[in-house]
Amino acid sequence: xxxxxxxxxxxxxxxxxxxxxxxxxxxxxxxxxxxxxxxxxxxxxxxxxxxxxxxxxxxxxxxxxxxxxxxxxxxxxxxxxxxxxxxxxxxxxxxxxxxxxxxxxxxxxxxxxxxxxxxxxxxxxxxxxxxxxxxxxxxxxxxxxxxxxxxxxxxxxxxxxxxxxxxxxxxxxxxxxxxxxxxxxxxxxxxxxxxxxxxxxxxxxxxxxxxxxxxxxxxxxxxxxxxxxxxxxxxxxxxxxxxxxxxxxxxxxxxxxxxxxxxxxxxxxxxxxxxxxxxxxxxxxxxxxxxxxxxxxxxxxxxxxxxxxxxxxxxxxxxxxxxxxxxxxxxxx
Amino acid sequence: xxxxxxxxxxxxxxxxxxxxxxxxxxxxxxxxxxxxxxxxxxxxxxxxxxxxxxxxxxxxxxxxxxxxxxxxxxxxxxxxxxxxxxxxxxxxxxxxxxxxxxxxxxxxxxxxxxxxxxxxxxxxxxxxxxxxxxxxxxxxxxxxxxxxxxxxxxxxxxxxxxxxxxxxxxxxxxxxxxxxxxxxxxxxxxxxxxxxxxxxxxxxxxxxxxxxxxxxxxxxxxxxxxxxxxxxxxxxxxxxxxxxxxxxxxxxxxxxxxxxxxxxxxxxxxxxxx
Numbered sequence: 001x002x003x004x005x006x007x008x009x010x011x012x013x014x015x016x017x018x019x020x021x022x023x024x025x026x027x028x029x030x031x032x033x034x035x036x037x038x039x040x041x042x043x044x045x046x047x048x049x050x051x052x053x054x055x056x057x058x059x060x061x062x063x064x065x066x067x068x069x070x071x072x073x074x075x076x077x078x079x080x081x082x083x084x085x086x087x088x089x090x091x092x093x094x095x096x097x098x099x100x101x102x103x104x105x106x107x108x109x110x111x112x113x114x115x116x117x118x119x120x121x122x123x124x125x126x127x128x129x130x131x132x133x134x135x136x137x138x139x140x141x142x143x144x145x146x147x148x149x150x151x152x153x154x155x156x157x158x159x160x161x162x163x164x165x166x167x168x169x170x171x172x173x174x175x176x177x178x179x180x181x182x183x184x185x186x187x188x189x190x191x192x193x194x195x196x197x198x199x200x201x202x203x204x205x206x207x208x209x210x211x212x213x214x215x216x217x218x219x220x221x222x223x224x225x226x227x228x229x230x231x232x233x234x235x236x237x238x239x240x241x242x243x244x245x246x247x248x249x250x251x252x253x254x255x256x257x258x259x260x261x262x263x264x265x266x267x268x269x270x271x272x273x274x275x276x277x278x279x280x281x282x283x284x285x286x287x288x289x290x291x292x293x294x295x296x297x298x299x300x301x302x303x304x305x306x307x308x309x310x311x312x313x314x315x316x317x318x319x320x321x322x323x324x325x326x327x328x329x330x331x332x333x
Numbered sequence: 334x335x336x337x338x339x340x341x342x343x344x345x346x347x348x349x350x351x352x353x354x355x356x357x358x359x360x361x362x363x364x365x366x367x368x369x370x371x372x373x374x375x376x377x378x379x380x381x382x383x384x385x386x387x388x389x390x391x392x393x394x395x396x397x398x399x400x401x402x403x404x405x406x407x408x409x410x411x412x413x414x415x416x417x418x419x420x421x422x423x424x425x426x427x428x429x430x431x432x433x434x435x436x437x438x439x440x441x442x443x444x445x446x447x448x449x450x451x452x453x454x455x456x457x458x459x460x461x462x463x464x465x466x467x468x469x470x471x472x473x474x475x476x477x478x479x480x481x482x483x484x485x486x487x488x489x490x491x492x493x494x495x496x497x498x499x500x501x502x503x504x505x506x507x508x509x510x511x512x513x514x515x516x517x518x519x520x521x522x523x524x525x526x527x528x529x530x531x532x533x534x535x536x537x538x539x540x541x542x543x544x545x546x547x548x549x550x551x552x553x554x555x556x557x558x559x560x561x562x563x564x565x566x567x568x569x570x571x572x573x574x575x576x577x578x579x580x581x582x583x584x585x586x587x588x589x590x591x592x593x594x595x596x597x598x599x600x601x602x603x604x605x606x607x
């Protein structure tokens with residue numbers, strides 16, 4: 001069981017309030033991702049759940065039990081840190097065994113559990129090495145192994161892939177997702193990378209300045225952002241946001257259209273635009289254009305389009321995919 | 334691009350470096366040379382050529398007991414160091430990992446006590462030692478030397494502990510380690526180089542301390558510093574014997590320092606460059 005409930009959780013550091021008031025339900029077995037820009041409070045919220053920071057107000061319940069005042073170890077949570085936080089003076093085996101040793105388990109039980117975790121994570125050949133002798137990906141697996149052996153109620157990941165190169169990040173993303181499918185344990189994952197959020201999460205919590213902007217599945221957030229912040233944050237490249245007369249025509253303060261919902265033509269269309277930068281990715285073409293009618297836009301076209309800097313193109317928006325936002329930044333129905 | 338240095342310049346700076354090193358080492362060198370002279374030779378005047386006699390060392394050992402003050406120095410230096418580390422580790426941990434607004438002020442205040450002249454508190458300390466029966470006792474001196482070096486020990490450990498990533502201790506906390514478990518299983522093993530060099534420095538400071546060791550002891554607990562001072566008599570200073578006694582007093586610490594110089598240098602410069 002790994003149901004976690006946050007009720008009116010607040011956190012201040014001295015006179016600065018970083019988390020004004022958060023209410024959130026995390027169901028047992030869910031993979032929840034906290035995503036947001038730097039300084040939005042996502043790591044702070046994770047640390048409050050872990051018990052590494054004291055809350056200024058509110059309660060945290062784990063499986064109905066109030067753990068607000070409980071020490072981290074008593075909450076039966078396991079955490080994987082951004083810097084792995086492995087014990088450099090211990091071997092891989094001792095690192096993984098450490099929580100079991102602290103729990104007072106017998107040496108035989110410890111050996112068995114360590115061997116099993118090593119097998120699951122392909123670390124069996126590295127058990128006698130020290131962290132300094134491992135690659136980044138191996139260290140990350142040791143950190144995960146140390147978390148797994150505790151058989152926690154939930155796993156907490158604090159930007160675990162941000163220190164890895166792009167290729168390794170992709171591989172580890174898959175491994176963590178597979179681990180979740182295998183263990184079916186609740187996982188709370190903090191990242192500023194929305195690709196990780198979109199690909200891994202059952203549920204995304206978008207945070208901004210300590211407030212929850214929106215909670216929902218990745219596609220819900222992508223297709224129906226509830227406000228300008230979520231609309232601009234989720235999706236890469238960013239959603240094009242247009243104000244002025246064009247927005248007013250749609251009855252909104254701001255309208256948004258995703259780059260892939262603008263049809264590109266070299267002959268005719270609704271908006272004429274000049275290409276500033278063309279990014280040819282092979283599978284897609286990203287065009288950064290400027291239109292007199294609309295302003296700067298980013299367009300994603302499938303496949304290879306042979307346009308370059310200085311070329312004139314025509315764009316036609318898919319009106320059914322238009323997003324409308326009011327003066328308060330909230331989405332209009 | 335690397336700076337090019339001419340051969341002439343390099344030779345010149347090498348000579349300067351050797352000259353500076355010789356200048357710094359010269360007092361010790363001359364003490365050893367004087368210890369190998371006869372007493373008349375020693376008071377005759379400046380001379381770098383001794384007659385290579387060991388009579389002074391024999392006399393220092395036979396006429397005055399060298400062994401007891403030597404053992405006192407060892408016990409007091411090592412004892413005060415161990416006691417200091419036991420007290421300083423939790424203090425430095427608290428300052429490094431649970432700092433408050435006042436932490437830096439407390440640290441500065443502790444270090445400021447080293448700036449106070451010892452003579453200012455000689456009388457009250459002497460009276461306290463007298464009233465508690467601690468005069469001329471190893472226990473009293475161990476405690477005293479621990480206290481006077483404690484600010485430096487705390488400060489050095491504080492700078493080492495600050496270099497240890499806090500996340501590793503948080504990981505230990507998440508893994509179920511208690512506070513003492515964190516310190517014992519994780520912090521101390523990681524900080525061993527820092528703790529070792531702090532202990533080395535403390536042993537040197539305690540071994541060389543001459544103000545309190547002379548004033549708070551007479552015979553029983555007198556360490557080597559008091560032993561050397563005792564060679565001044567109403568008849569005058571016995572230079573050659575004094576030099577032999579001094580050489581015997583500083584030899585252990587010189588040898589220890591020589592073998593642990595890498596640790597010492599590392600310890601004193603740790604954290605200067607990331």
